Amino acid sequence: MNKKILIAGGLVLILALLGVWGYILIYGTPERVEEVFSNFNFSSEQPAPAPQPSTTENDADFTTEPPGVGTAVTPPGDLPALRQLTTEPVAGFQLVAENATNTAAYALYAKAGTGHIYRHDLTSNQRERLSNFTIPQAHDAYFTRDGQYGVVISGFTTEQRLHIFDLEQANGTNTDPKIIPIDARNFGIGEDNTLFYTVVENNQTRAFAYDFTTNTDRELFRTPLTQITVAWGPSADNTHYFYPRAATGLESPVFIAQQGTIRRGTINVSELSLFTDGTRIGYSFATAANERLSFAHHTNASELLPFSTPVLADKCYFVRENSLLCAASFEAISMSDWYKGSNISGDDLFWNINYQRGTSRSLANLSGNTGRDIAVERLLGNQVTALFRNRLDGNLWVYAHNLIE
Amino acid sequence: MHKIGLLLVFTLLLVPLVTTAQLFGGIGVANPSSVTLEVSNVAPRPGEVVTLSLTSSQLANPSSLVWSVNGQVQNTWSGRSTVQLPVESLDRILVEVNHSGTLVARTIINPIHLDIIVEPQTYVPPTYRGRGLASAGSQVRLVAIVEERMRRNPDSYFYRWQVNGQVIGGGPQQGLSEIITSMPNGRLVDVRLEVSRPGIGVIGSETVQIPLVSPQVHFYPIHPLYGFQKRSLRGGYTFGINSDINILAVPYYLAITSVGRAEVDWSLAGQRLTEINETGSLSINLRRQTDVEQSFLQFRLTDRFNITQQARGELLITH
Numbered sequence: 001m002n003k004k005i006l007i008a009g010g011l012v013l014i015l016a017l018l019g020v021w022g023y024i025l026i027y028g029t030p031e032r033v034e035e036v037f038s039n040f041n042f043s044s045e046q047p048a049p050a051p052q053p054s055t056t057e058n059d060a061d062f063t064t065e066p067p068g069v070g071t072a073v074t075p076p077g078d079l080p081a082l083r084q085l086t087t088e089p090v091a092g093f094q095l096v097a098e099n100a101t102n103t104a105a106y107a108l109y110a111k112a113g114t115g116h117i118y119r120h121d122l123t124s125n126q127r128e129r130l131s132n133f134t135i136p137q138a139h140d141a142y143f144t145r146d147g148q149y150g151v152v153i154s155g156f157t158t159e160q161r162l163h164i165f166d167l168e169q170a171n172g173t174n175t176d177p178k179i180i181p182i183d184a185r186n187f188g189i190g191e192d193n194t195l196f197y198t199v200v201e202n203n204q205t206r207a208f209a210y211d212f213t214t215n216t217d218r219e220l221f222r223t224p225l226t227q228i229t230v231a232w233g234p235s236a237d238n239t240h241y242f243y244p245r246a247a248t249g250l251e252s253p254v255f256i257a258q259q260g261t262i263r264r265g266t267i268n269v270s271e272l273s274l275f276t277d278g279t280r281i282g283y284s285f286a287t288a289a290n291e292r293l294s295f296a297h298h299t300n301a302s303e304l305l306p307f308s309t310p311v312l313a314d315k316c317y318f319v320r321e322n323s324l325l326c327a328a329s330f331e332a333i334s335m336s337d338w339y340k341g342s343n344i345s346g347d348d349l350f351w352n353i354n355y356q357r358g359t360s361r362s363l364a365n366l367s368g369n370t371g372r373d374i375a376v377e378r379l380l381g382n383q384v385t386a387l388f389r390n391r392l393d394g395n396l397w398v399y400a401h402n403l404i405e
Numbered sequence: 406m407h408k409i410g411l412l413l414v415f416t417l418l419l420v421p422l423v424t425t426a427q428l429f430g431g432i433g434v435a436n437p438s439s440v441t442l443e444v445s446n447v448a449p450r451p452g453e454v455v456t457l458s459l460t461s462s463q464l465a466n467p468s469s470l471v472w473s474v475n476g477q478v479q480n481t482w483s484g485r486s487t488v489q490l491p492v493e494s495l496d497r498i499l500v501e502v503n504h505s506g507t508l509v510a511r512t513i514i515n516p517i518h519l520d521i522i523v524e525p526q527t528y529v530p531p532t533y534r535g536r537g538l539a540s541a542g543s544q545v546r547l548v549a550i551v552e553e554r555m556r557r558n559p560d561s562y563f564y565r566w567q568v569n570g571q572v573i574g575g576g577p578q579q580g581l582s583e584i585i586t587s588m589p590n591g592r593l594v595d596v597r598l599e600v601s602r603p604g605i606g607v608i609g610s611e612t613v614q615i616p617l618v619s620p621q622v623h624f625y626p627i628h629p630l631y632g633f634q635k636r637s638l639r640g641g642y643t644f645g646i647n648s649d650i651n652i653l654a655v656p657y658y659l660a661i662t663s664v665g666r667a668e669v670d671w672s673l674a675g676q677r678l679t680e681i682n683e684t685g686s687l688s689i690n691l692r693r694q695t696d697v698e699q700s701f702l703q704f705r706l707t708d709r710f711n712i713t714q715q716a717r718g719e720l721l722i723t724h
Contacts, residue, residue, distance in 0.1 A: 089631050113630035139632060156531075156632060182531070203583075224548055224559075224583065227524050227536050244522050247536035249616035253520045253550075264518040264552045266452045314534075339535045340657070341636040342623055392636055 081400040082369055085120050085127075089113070089394025091152060092141030093378075093387055094189070100320070100382040101404050107387055108150060108167070109396055110141035115152040117141075117165060122385065122398060135163050142189045143167075149212040151195055153187065160184055162195070164212065178210075188232035196220075196232045196240075207257070209236035221257040234278040239299070241281065246271045246335050248286070271335045273313035282324060284313040292332065296324070296355040307353050309360040312338060315348075315379050317386075319403045322356035325386055327366075327376030346373030346392055352403055363401060439463045442502060442510040448517045448609040449492045455514060457500060458487045464504050471503040492516050495554040518552035519609040521598050526585070527620075528664045530655050532635065538618045541590045542714050543660035545615060548583045551600055553608070562608075567597040577601060592617055620659040622704055622718025627651035627688055641721030642702075644693040653688045654704040656716035663708035670707070673722070674700035694724045 089112040097105035107120045108130075115135025120127045140153040150165040154177075161177035181199050186207075188196040194209040205228055207220040220236060231241040237259070243252040252272040254265035267274075269285035271292075276282075276299075284294040284307075294307035309328060312335065316326035327348040337343035350363040366374040375391040386399045440463065445456040459470065468484040475498060482488045490500065498514040524546040527537040539545050549564055551557075560580035566573040568586050577599070588594055594615040601607045623637040633653045642650065654671075656664060671678040671689045674697065678689060691702065701719045708714035 113628075113632075137632065185531075224550075225522055225524070226546070229534070244524070245534065245536035247523075247525075247538060249538070249614075250523050250536065251613070253518075253522075255550075264520070264550070268520070336535055339533050340623055341625070341634075342639050344636055394631070394635075 079125055079400075082364060082366065083398055084370075084372075084390075085109075085396040085398055086111075087395060090141075090389060090396045091115065091138045092143070093380075093389070093396055094143035094145065094147070094150075095381050095385055095387050096143070096145065096147035097382055097385065101384055102382075103384050103400070105382075105385050106147070107396065107398065108143045108147055110138060110150065110152045112138055112394060114138060115141070115154065115163060117150055117152070117167070119147075119167075122400075130167055131165055133163070135161075138163075140187060142187055142195060144189055144193050144212065145191060146193075149193060151212075155182065158182055162210075164215075166212075186228070186230040186232075188230070190232065190235045192235040192237075194236050196230070196236075198228070198230060200226045205242075207240070207242075221260055221262055223255065223262060229274075231274045231276050231281070233276060238278050239276075241265070241274055241276060243267075243272055243274065246273060246339075248334065248336050252285075254283075273335065275313050275316065277318045280318065282307075282313050282316055282318065284311055286335070290334075305355040306358065307355055307360070308358050309351050309353055311351070311353070314338075315376050316353075317380055319352070319381075319383055323352060323354045323403065325363075325379070325381065325401070325403065326351045326353055327379055327388065329375075341391070344375045344391055346375050348374055348376045350376075350386075350399060350401070364399065440509045442500075442512050444500075444512055444514060447512070447514050448519075448607075449514065450518050451492050451494050451516055453492050453516075455490045455492055456487065457490060457512070459502055459510060460486070461509070464509070466505070469505045473501045473503070475499050490514075495552065497554060515553070515608065517609040518550070519598070519600055519611045520550045521596055521611050521613045522548040522550060523596075523613060523615055524548065525615075525658075526661050527658045528661050529657055530633075532633075533657075538658045539588045539594070539615050540620050540658045540660065541588055541617055542663075542711070543588050543658075544585050544662075545588055545594075546583060546585050547596060547598075549598055549600065551582075551609070557602075561602070563601045563603070565599040565601070567595075569595050588615070588617055590617075618658050620716035621657045622706070622716050623655050623657065624702075624704070624718065624720045625653045625655060627653050638720055641723060643723040649690055649692045651688055651690050652702070652720070654706070654718065655687065656706050659706065659716045660708070660714055663711065663714040664706070666709050667706045668709050670703075670705040672703045675703075691722065697724055699723050 085107060090109045091112040093107055093109035095105055095107055105122050107122060110117045115138030116129060117131040118127055119130050135152050135154045137154045137156055138152050141150065143150040148166065148168050150167055152163040154161045154163065159182050160180050162180060163177045184197050184199045186198040190196060190209060193212045196209055198205050198207045203226060204222050204224050205226055206222045207230060208217045209220055210217050218236060220240065223242065225244060227245050228242045229245045233240045239256055239258045241254055241256055243254045246252060248271060251268050251270050253268040254274065256263050256265050267283065271286035272283060274281055274283035280296055280298045282296045284292060286292055292310040294311050294313060296305045311326040311328040315328065316324050318324045327350055329345045329347045329349065331345045333343060333345065347367045349365050352361045352363050373392055376388045377391040379386060379388045381387055383404045384400065384402055386401065388397055390397060440461040443458045449455050467486055470484055470486065472479045472482040472488060474490065495516045499511065500514065501511040502509055525537045525539040526544040526546060527540055529537040551559060551562055559582045563577040563579050564581040565577040566584055569589065573584055573586065574581065594617065595612065596615060597612045599607050599610045625633045625637050627633045669686055700722050702722050703719045705715065705717040
């Protein structure tokens, strides 16, 4: 009798357990699939990106910690103000926006080594490939400010090739490359759909503007100097500045080229770096005591306005009247070391410098905000967005700020 | 006749930069020859400040001195015997000094821009955005750029170049606006240039010092797709997950002619990695070694025809 009671009790227990298991099986499943994987940290709090067109790649979002300094702003879509756009080196890039305060901008860039051209929407953070035409040894690229034309430069040995694209045509029309000498340099983009460059011939330098729309070259000026840097004006007909390339212990007088005539400017300093936006110039140099100084100078005035933070002018652009955005570290660096790549600190900060008031304001500590070593090169942008390349790995970055007043 | 012409030009070149006031006999100064107006530089460059000093033992009341520049009376200078004149442009400047209503001195200042541009003919890679520096034994191209108020053909001037005190070509030579000269041993090379015009004499002079440096070698990793990277391996190279690496050695500041005819020698831990390579291969593929922790990669580039022209460097490799 006792044996039967035990068997019956065991059966009841088994049935009860089966009931519990059945209930859990039917009603105990997590409501969302993501909850299953969340234990393994496979999901993020961000919603999944929207489906992309077939030509779009969405692996470009390598976000960083949000900035907490200065006037950095959060762009639409909760994207961090400072973020990396590519994981591969870029040959060149351009910010395309309707006006200087328009945040709805996009970046055009070409990948180094392949020359593939991409359009990265800075609002939606979507990337679209505009050209899959492979250009081996692509090492430099420029785009017009309206985004219509692009040029990818390749070649390291005997000659350079300019691969020119009309990006408003389907898949970017690519004509036969334009062959230019290996020593062609000082490339720049004009607002009038032109590509500026120089070549050295017969112990003189000749400066040209190549017109994308007519495929023709126009000579802008020539000089008996063969080792020059050119700070191009906004368009071919504007004033351009050139000077003997920077060197430690050798002075670089500035020459002003306008409508084919050349005159000597008043600047004559060592380790010079100079840039212009057409109405003003900014420049930096080293004194005999190896102190770096920087000044701005309106072209219609004689007053020199000093920067309160020493910078390499290569790493600045004019943001608006009387102010500019610069990247600089606290560590003093010689220009020759920077050019050789032998002493790159990787701890740049963004500075908003007002040379009229004599003030500087730190906007962001790039390394501190990202945990990455960042050395800014080829900085460009407008009043709300800056693009730059990290010298240390060649990757493209964007920094959303607000310097509108 | 030609020699007489050259002698005349040479004589004109010796005109001192300090001028004496030109006095006019009919103006009526008691003893004009005793009034002297000295100018610190009669061929200044725009932006420079020129000092003018009037000395005289005959002018009884210096407070009556009145200065004028291009006909404009300078009230703040009245009664002063020394004044400072900022030069703002290339326009000719006429300075006159009156005493009690009588012109006692005047001088003409002709500003000029005269630059000596130094272009070392030493190697730097095409991606280097700066100018090379000169090293002993290399050549330097020197270019004179002259700019006056009146535009003139550079070939119309006479140029007298001096390098470390030695006159190039024996004296002033017409149209010699650029020269190429070899750099001696030392740390600095002095260059002086005087520019003159026929019938006028010396219109300007300039000096520069050229620093001489030793050639350097910097090492860069080469990426198969992107080429050589822009950051040098300054602190050495440590093998990570990759078992091999291509390294490029870039010589800086060695004479271009030497780089083009160089022997290249690579060695690791004292062991030669390649036979001396006369084709000048500046890159090498390095494989990770497991039997050593650290070793030095050494690179030497030597001019085959001039062994004093050499660049060498070494890089710490951690395996």
